[in-house]
Amino acid sequence: MTEQNHPWQTVCPATDLVPGRFIEFRLKQKAREPEGMPLTGFVFLDGSEPKAYLNLCPHLGIELNWMPGKFMDADNLFIQCSTHGALFKPGTGECIAGPCQGDALTALDVRQNGDQIEIRLED
Numbered sequence: 007m008t009e010q011n012h013p014w015q016t017v018c019p020a021t022d023l024v025p026g027r028f029i030e031f032r033l034k035q036k037a038r039e040p041e042g043m044p045l046t047g048f049v050f051l052d053g054s055e056p057k058a059y060l061n062l063c064p065h066l067g068i069e070l071n072w073m074p075g076k077f078m079d080a081d082n083l084f085i086q087c088s089t090h091g092a093l094f095k096p097g098t099g100e101c102i103a104g105p106c107q108g109d110a111l112t113a114l115d116v117r118q119n120g121d122q123i124e125i126r127l128e129d
């Protein structure tokens with residue numbers, strides 16, 4: 007696939023991406039099958055590095071969070087699925103506990119372009 011098939015999409019000003027904040031967005035270019043619902047994702051800082059994943063638990067293919075912007079477990083160490091409690095490493099998306107252990111979140115490309123944060127589906 008080419009960059010043309012997966013264009014960069016602006017999701018927020020870089021100044022919005024502060025430690026502990028998770029910013030949700032809808033992907034413009036792809037819908038979730040078979041329902042045709044828009045795919046959603048989230049971006050956050052892992053240390054000082056921006057990370058972005060699809061908001062899609064590999065267990066049942068549903069969104070991870072019930073509360074807007076709430077993705078971390080009680081200890082603030084892992085991304086946690088609110089449905090069955092699967093835990094994911096923030097830096098890699100790898101599931102380390104729960105029904106989808108060994109699977110992983112789908113990472114998105116993320117970059118800062120000027121004063122904006124942009125994402126795109128990985129090729």
Ligand code: FES
Pocket residue numbers: 063064065066067068087088089090091092104105106
């Ligand atoms: S739907 Fe996420 S752990 Fe079951």
